[in-house]
Amino acid sequence: MTSRAPGKRVRKAPAERRNEIVATAARIGLTEGLECVTLRRVADELGVQPGLVGHYFPAADELVAEAxxxxxxxxxxxxxxxxxxxxxxxxxxxxxxxxxxxxxxxxxxxxxxxxxxxxxxxxxxxxxxxxxxxxxxxxxxxxxxxxxxxxxxxxxxxxxxxxxxxxxxxxxxxxxxxxxxxxxxxxxxxxxxxxxxxxxxxxxxxx
Amino acid sequence: MTSRAPGKRVRKAPAERRNEIVATAARIGLTEGLECVTLRRVADELGVQPGLVGHYFPAADELVAEAxxxxxxxxxxxxxxxxxxxxxxxxxxxxxxxxxxxxxxxxxxxxxxxxxxxxxxxxxxxxxxxxxxxxxxxxxxxxxxxxxxxxxxxxxxxxxxxxxxxxxxxxxxxxxxxxxxxxxxxxxxxxxxxxxxxxxxxxxxxx
DNA sequence: TGCTTTATTGGTCGCCCACTCAATAGCATT
DNA sequence: AATGCTATTGAGTGGGCGACCAATAAAGCA
Structure with a gap:
């Protein structure tokens, strides 16, 4: 997982962040299984809060599907x-x-x-x-x-x-x-x- | 689910109860999927407490496999x-x-x-x-x-x-x-x- | 009949999940 | 340098799960 000082924020363009999330989710899904593609797991991998992933994918199903x-x-x-x-x-x-x-x-x-x-x-x-x-x-x-x-x-x-x-x-x-x-x-x-x-x-x- | 008055107990021979549990789990697994074979779900179906199913299958994985x-x-x-x-x-x-x-x-x-x-x-x-x-x-x-x-x-x-x-x-x-x-x-x-x-x-x- | 055995209850615990939302801070614009 | 927008945080809710265990009551046996 990409770690970062807690509290520190990295602000990215929505499109870039979204792509990043999908790419990470795809990698997890391919190597560990789609059941492991959860908001928390993807967030951990990216070093962000789960809420952020939830913000881009209000329904987790959509993230799994896109992954x-x-x-x-x-x-x-x-x-x-x-x-x-x-x-x-x-x-x-x-x-x-x-x-x-x-x-x-x-x-x-x-x-x-x-x-x-x-x-x-x-x-x-x-x-x-x-x-x-x-x-x-x-x-x-x-x-x-x-x-x-x-x-x-x-x-x-x-x-x-x-x-x-x-x-x-x-x-x-x-x-x-x-x-x-x-x-x-x-x-x-x-x-x-x-x-x-x-x-x-x-x-x-x-x- | 087989319903019964709460608190009422039906005591069966261990072998019989075990068979009953496996047969029920198999039916659930076949019609609804193995993910639905949970201690609670099988217990509901049989009208018993989840703890009882857990007693016969201390590890839930074994129940799914036998189902x-x-x-x-x-x-x-x-x-x-x-x-x-x-x-x-x-x-x-x-x-x-x-x-x-x-x-x-x-x-x-x-x-x-x-x-x-x-x-x-x-x-x-x-x-x-x-x-x-x-x-x-x-x-x-x-x-x-x-x-x-x-x-x-x-x-x-x-x-x-x-x-x-x-x-x-x-x-x-x-x-x-x-x-x-x-x-x-x-x-x-x-x-x-x-x-x-x-x-x-x-x-x-x-x- | 009373006694012992044990099948069964009924609750607790901790874990992980998706989902929600007000507060916060990074960045572009001015 | 100040301002406004919004991407991001951080904390909380409720639900389902396996696992655990002391108390209880049904059934067989003396």
Whole structure:
């Protein structure tokens, strides 16, 4: 936590302070879980009073929701950069990243958010938006690849959806029996994708 | 909640009372979520004092974990009865049940438990056990079907694992965008299974 | 019937949470 | 250098939670 002499105040422009709060909340949510995104916890991290965070987010639900969106938005841009350098290369990169251990926190975050959405309507709206956004980005990539003649896919949206099912399914055990399941499931997202896009097995292999 | 005149006591055999508590906790966990399985909530439901539930479960985590196991154990027995009447028929029944709306609460429970396992080691142990049990039961069915010449499968454990990935992946959106995704993902678990077991597409269709 | 055992009560404690609000102090403007 | 605006403090409210424990009453046994 950023500590500061008690009583000392640092006054910032509202927009800057708000961004700071959301970024901090996103980091907490990603590394420790969205349940840890509380007014107090975020305030501690920033070295301010809880009341200040409450001032920017009169309803704590909104902060949690924005934290989630902030984190997943950044992650998506890392996975599927807006302007890709070739569908094949982008897909290889995508599977390389999603199957790496660095992706574990992201898997946990999605699991976290999808469950918490059961109780928190505001978060739910954000999660639905992100789910559809991730799917759409993947769809665009597939459509581009198909137009370029690299892939053969009659239903890009369906293919994107099913590839994500494989990824989300394989990462569902991240907090539990992931270790015991890695071997039979590690290749599944990649092979589902290759099958959906009419490619030979191994075409998306990085090595 | 079962109401009773305040002060009135009903004294039961410890084993009976304990079972009652676990069964109630399981019902709450399945229908409302494991976060709602609290000493107070279960006590209310049974018309007893919170202290009594605390007496049987000195650590609340243990109650939550047993509630989960109780619920999923019962569900598994409903999905894959111990002595099946033919692998093909059993699989059809299995996919009929898992793709029905009655399975929604079970999907939510798994999602719930898998996330909560991040923070609760006792629950985590129970979830891992159930995950492996479900997988093993499916594996046994596949092995039986392969021995009978109905299926062609070189790796029953791997096949079972991947079928469950498809099911868990498709049900990951149960609290969020399930509606928008039903069409492209509804058939996925079934077709994955048919492919894994060397069957023609549609062999597991109920109708 | 009276006695012992123990299942159950009924309250307390401390912790963490979101939310509220009057008072305060940093900063830009003049 | 004084002023006004407002970002920020600091303290308080009420609620839910697990954990704890002495007192109590139900049930089985002598």
């Amino acid at each position: 989630f969106t902030h984190a997943t938005m950044a992650e998506l841009d890392g996975l599927l950069p807006p302007e890709p350098d070739g569908p094949l290369r982008t897909f290889r990169r995508f599977f390389g990243l999603t199957s790496s251990a660095d992706f574990d926190d992201v898997s946990k975050l999605w699991l976290n958010a999808r469950h918490l959405s059961r109780y928190r309507p505001v978060l739910r709206d954000h999660v639905v938006k992100q789910e559809l956004l991730w799917c759409r980005r993947l769809e665009e990539l597939i459509t581009a690849g198909t137009a370029a003649g690299v892939f053969a896919c009659a239903d890009p949206w369906g293919a994107a959806t099913r590839i994500l099912v494989a990824i989300d399914g394989a990462s569902a055990y991240i907090n539990t029996s992931a270790d015991q399941r890695r071997t039979p499931t590690a290749d599944m997202p990649r092979t589902v994708a290759e099958s959906e896009l009419g490619l030979r097995r191994g075409m998306f292999l990085t090595d | 989960f196991t109780h619920a999923t154990m019962a569900e598994l027995d409903g999905l894959l009865p111990p002595e099946p009447d033919g692998p093909l028929r059993t699989f059809r029944r299995f996919f009929g049940l898992t793709s029905s709306a009655d399975f929604d609460d079970v999907s939510k429970l798994w999602l719930n438990a898998r996330h909560l396992s991040r923070y609760r080691p006792v629950l985590r142990d129970h979830v891992v056990k159930q995950e492996l049990l479900w997988c093993r039961r499916l594996e046994e069915l596949i092995t039986a079907g392969t021995a009978a010449g109905v299926f062609a499968c070189a790796d029953p454990w791997g096949a079972a694992t991947r079928i469950l990935v498809a099911i868990d992946g498709a049900s990951a959106y149960i609290n969020t965008s399930a509606d928008q995704r039903r069409t492209p993902t509804a058939d996925m678990p079934r077709t994955v299974a048919e492919s894994e077991l060397g069957l023609r597409r549609g062999m597991f269709l109920t109708d």
